[in-house]
Amino acid sequence: MPVSSRFSAKRIFWVIGLVVLAILVYQYSRTGSLFPKPQGQLVSQSLSEKASKAGYKIAYSSISNDTTGRGIIAEGKRSEELFPENFWWKVETNSTLNLTDFPTGFGVFKEWKQIDGSNDFYIILSNPISKSTEDKKLEARISTSTAKIGTYSATIKPTLLLVDNLDYGYKNKQVNPSSQFNPLVSIDKKTLDKIIKPGDIIQVFTIPLNEKDAKASKRLILTDENHTPYAFSIVVRRFGGLEELKKELK
Known part of the structure; x- marks a missing residue:
């Protein structure tokens, strides 16, 4: 040359x-x-001030005119050290969300999906960075009763609904702010629809398998026959936590 x-x-x-x-x-x-961040809604000054008072910033908002924080994702500093809120949506190449390898994940609530022949149903969440409505979603099975699954040692219990009080700031320095609200099985669908609406940011905690079951099934998380993870709990979020949620149910 x-x-x-x-x-x-x-x-x-x-x-x-x-x-x-x-x-x-x-x-x-x-x-x-x-890394690129998803283009969400503009965050109101009121929510920004509440987050700032708690010691963190808001990284994403999925709902316009949000007054309670139900649609926000906080910056990573607010998160548990091992499970940062925005770990899975920062990089767009992570296009397929999969809870079978993670104990927890976040998503934007899309819909419920009834399971044929069962009182259980799936919660469908989307990735806010996605440009598609189909290929980037996260699913978990909501259990409505106590049951044994195959040869697993774990017993399935009704999925819990928890509320994360956004008034708490840095979780690594304080007691976990998630407060148990109620077992989901005792909440009728009408009440559930009042609490969770499309656009809400939902956190899902799965059920890790013990070492014996994980080795036998070659999975880390308890899943159903469709390889969908069971949800130990689903977590909604509000500034004011449980007290705010009670106001919405009056």
Whole structure:
């Protein structure tokens, strides 16, 4: 290759490198992250002030005119150290959400899906960074009764509904703010529809298998016959926590 051609090739690579670097610097200056973030709704000043008072910032909001925080995802600093709220949606290449390898995950509530021949149903959540309505979603099975599943040691119990009090800030430095609201089985569908609406940010906790069951099933999480994880609990969120939720049910 002629000397001039080699210099031209090097110059091109340098230009490309500088462009990529400029993009990353611009991204970081805007968001504080090198990764793209989902484009959500504008966060109200009231919610921003409440979050700031608790010691964190709001990274994403899925609901316009949200006054209670039901549709927000906090920045990672508020999260439990091992389970940051935004770990799964920051990188767009993580297109397929899968709870079978994670003890917990977050999503935007889409709908309930009844299971044929059962009183149980699925909760369907979406990834807020997704550009598709079909290929990026998270599902978990909501249990409505106590049962044994196959040869597993674990006993399935009714899924719990918990509320996370957003007035708590850095979870790693304080007691877990999630307060038990009620077993889901004792809440009728009408009440459930009052509590959880499309657009709400929902956290799901799955049921980890013990070492023996995990080795036998080659899975880390308890799943049903469709390989959908059972939910130990689903967690809604509100500033004011349980007291705010009680107001909504009056």
